[in-house]
C-alpha cells in the first residue's frame with residue numbers, strides 16, 4: 001500500500017486514464033470513477049503498475065452519483081485530486097435537447113465545483129494537497145456548435161485562477177490544465193454531434209503528452225498549463241482577436257457537415 005492517495009474522476013479513458021497512470025507510476029494508490037463499466041478495465045491495468053485501485057461506476061452529473069463517489073473517498077486524506085470528468089455535446093444550441101444540456105452543466109460545472117469544494121476544504125484542514133482541474137483552451141473562445149461546453153470550460157478556467165489567488169501562500173496548490181484538441185474518445189461519444197464536425201477528423205495532440213505536461217505542472221504547483229506551442233499561440237491570440245472572429249473560427253471546426 002502506498003503512503004499517498006490520488007483521486008481521479010473520469011479515469012476510464014483519455015486524459016483521465018493517463019493522469020491516473022502517471023499518479024500510479026509516481027507511487028499513489030488510486031480512487032477512480034467513471035460513468036460506465038470500462039472503469040474496471042482501466043482499474044485492472046492500473047493495478048498492474050503496482051497501485052491499489054478502488055474503482056466506482058457513478059454518474060457524476062447526478063447528486064446521487066456525486067454523493068456515492070464522495071462516500072467512496074470516505075474521509076481519507078487525498079494527496080492529489082484530478083478533477084477531470086467532462087463531456088462535450090456538439091450541435092447548435094437550439095437543436096440540443098435540454099436534458100442533455102443540463103447534464104453537461106451538471107457534470108462539467110456543478111459536480112466539479114462540488115467535489116473541488118469538498119476536497120479543497122479537506123486539503124486546507126490538513127495543510128497539504130495538490131489539485132489538477134482539466135479546463136480547456138476553448139474556455140477562452142466563444143464556441144458556436146458546442147457553445148455550452150466552451151462556456152463550462154470558461155467557468156472552470158476562471159474558477160481555477162480565482163481560487164489560486166485566494167489560496168496564495170497556502171500549501172494546497174491548484175493547477176488548471178488547458179489542453180487544445182486532444183485525441184481522445186470525447187469527439188466520438190454517443191449523442192455527441194462533434195463526430196460530424198471537421199474537428200473530429202483534424203490532427204490532435206497526444207493524450208499521453210498532454211497528461212504528462214499537466215501532471216508535471218501539478219507536481220510543480222504551477223497555476224496554469226497549456227500543453228503545446230501551437231495551443232499557447234492560440235491562447236495568446238485570444239487576447240487580441242475580437243470575440244466575433246474567434247467565434248467564427250470555432251464554428252469552422254465544430255459545425256456538423
Ligand SMILES: NC(=O)c1ccc[n+]([C@@H]2O[C@H](COP(=O)([O-])OP(=O)(O)OC[C@H]3O[C@@H](n4cnc5c(N)ncnc54)[C@H](OP(=O)(O)O)[C@@H]3O)[C@@H](O)[C@H]2O)c1
Pocket residue numbers: 009010011012013014015016033034035036037038039058059060061084085086087088107134135136137178179180181182183184185186187189
Ligand atoms: N480531448 C480534448 O480535446 C480535450 C481538450 C480540452 C479539455 N478536455 C477535457 O478533458 C477531460 C477528459 O476528457 P477526454 O478528452 O479525456 O475524453 P474522454 O476520453 O471521453 O474522457 C471522459 C471521462 O469522463 C467520464 N465521464 C463522462 N461523463 C461522466 C459522468 N456523467 N459521470 C462520471 N464520469 C463521466 C468518462 O467515463 P465514461 O466513459 O464511463 O462515461 C471518461 O472517463 C474533460 O473534462 C474534457 O472536457 C478534453
